[in-house]
Amino acid sequence: MSVFSIEEKINVFREIFGRTPQYFSYAPGRVNLIGEHTDYNEGFVLPIAIEMGISYVVAPREDNKVRLYSADFGEFNEFSLEDIRKSETKWSNYVRGVAKFLSERVLLRGMDALIYGNLPIGAGLSSSAAMEVGAALSFQAVSPFQMDRKSLALLCQRAENEFVGMRCGIMDQFASLLSEEGMALFIDCRTLEIRNIPLPQGYSVAICDSKVRRELVSSEYNKRRAECERAREILGIRALRDATHQLLEEKKKHLGETLYRRAKHVVEENQRVLSAIDALRANDLQEFGDLMKASHISLRDLYEVSSRELDILVGIALSIPEVLGARLTGAGFGGCTVNLLREEARENFEREVKKRYREATGLEAEIWFTRPAKGGFVELFSS
Ligand code: GLA
Numbered sequence: 001m002s003v004f005s006i007e008e009k010i011n012v013f014r015e016i017f018g019r020t021p022q023y024f025s026y027a028p029g030r031v032n033l034i035g036e037h038t039d040y041n042e043g044f045v046l047p048i049a050i051e052m053g054i055s056y057v058v059a060p061r062e063d064n065k066v067r068l069y070s071a072d073f074g075e076f077n078e079f080s081l082e083d084i085r086k087s088e089t090k091w092s093n094y095v096r097g098v099a100k101f102l103s104e105r106v107l108l109r110g111m112d113a114l115i116y117g118n119l120p121i122g123a124g125l126s127s128s129a130a131m132e133v134g135a136a137l138s139f140q141a142v143s144p145f146q147m148d149r150k151s152l153a154l155l156c157q158r159a160e161n162e163f164v165g166m167r168c169g170i171m172d173q174f175a176s177l178l179s180e181e182g183m184a185l186f187i188d189c190r191t192l193e194i195r196n197i198p199l200p201q202g203y204s205v206a207i208c209d210s211k212v213r214r215e216l217v218s219s220e221y222n223k224r225r226a227e228c229e230r231a232r233e234i235l236g237i238r239a240l241r242d243a244t245h246q247l248l249e250e251k252k253k254h255l256g257e258t259l260y261r262r263a264k265h266v267v268e269e270n271q272r273v274l275s276a277i278d279a280l281r282a283n284d285l286q287e288f289g290d291l292m293k294a295s296h297i298s299l300r301d302l303y304e305v306s307s308r309e310l311d312i313l314v315g316i317a318l319s320i321p322e323v324l325g326a327r328l329t330g331a332g333f334g335g336c337t338v339n340l341l342r343e344e345a346r347e348n349f350e351r352e353v354k355k356r357y358r359e360a361t362g363l364e365a366e367i368w369f370t371r372p373a374k375g376g377f378v379e380l381f382s383s
Helices: 006-017 092-103 128-144 149-164 171-178 217-235 245-250 251-281 285-301 308-318 343-361
Strands: 023-034 044-060 065-070 075-080 112-117 183-188 193-198 203-209 322-330 338-342 368-372 376-382
Touching: 006 044, 006 065, 006 112, 023 092, 023 128, 023 171, 023 285, 023 338, 044 128, 044 171, 044 203, 044 245, 044 251, 044 368, 065 092, 075 092, 075 376, 092 128, 092 149, 112 128, 128 149, 128 171, 128 376, 149 171, 171 183, 183 251, 183 376, 193 251, 203 308, 203 343, 217 251, 245 251, 251 285, 285 322, 285 338, 308 322, 308 338, 308 343, 338 343
Parallel strands: 065 112
Antiparallel strands: 023 044, 023 376, 044 112, 044 183, 065 075, 183 193, 203 338, 203 368, 322 338
């Protein structure tokens, strides 16, 4: 669903719930520029929030009920804050999970919420994190508690890990809550220290959706996490963040081929993120693009999370002269690529990529251009 005007938000809410909403909460999706599969290894990442997200139009309730209506699914879902369980209605579990862990810590009020978004679901742009963050901000708006943004993000991650069952790292929730307009968000996933780093003008970030969705994302993702865990144990370190090339070579035999490759990716990807920040600071976008290319190759060959379609999309993008870098983004297997290009090349990029992707795969790629957006927020309806 696209973006509503203020009047439309109020009117649609009234039609559904028969009352007037008080708050509007919004949480953006994210695209990761570089630093893939490093967050759960206590490493470094560099995402941006994007100009697409999930919106909540909300009114507080006097009782403990949470009534939800998803405009995208055309479905209602309802639960009580006194008994929060997993539902068959999958989209509601992000709200339920957040409600469950919030209610263990603070006093929560019930609410009615209309939820809609313009973020493609399951495309690797963090629609899940945006659902969670939107829910957390909405509960905060209707309830008498205040929590800082990092704590809210950690709570949302916990909801996804322990309630929904996807063992994601912290990148997506941090990006959705802590990003600033025009800036990339550097996160040290061990110390949780963040830095907002400006992205120079004159360049565009393009997101290309391969349109391939794979059911195995969650299982393969959890498998990669388990492999990293095993590699860390063998190496005798706290997290793969602490591994070095030298250590990997010494322990190569014990690790075996697969774990060695996974760990090598993590070591080198962390290094690439740090180099990418230096490149941004030096305004050297050529170097930044080269690091993106190297990241893709490593995800394809060492971490083995790419796919034929993602490789094709990256290949087409890199054959366009104004494109500085391209790589798969998010967990991988399907979903999207992220591309850095000169702003003036947008039209040509869109035309070329769509045409040649169609010729190569028979699929229609979807393309969005975005500037780094600001993190989630809440507004009060004035009337
Ligand atoms: C998913 C997870 C993130 C991160 C990426 C891979 O998007 O939600 O935490 O691990 O995959 O970099």
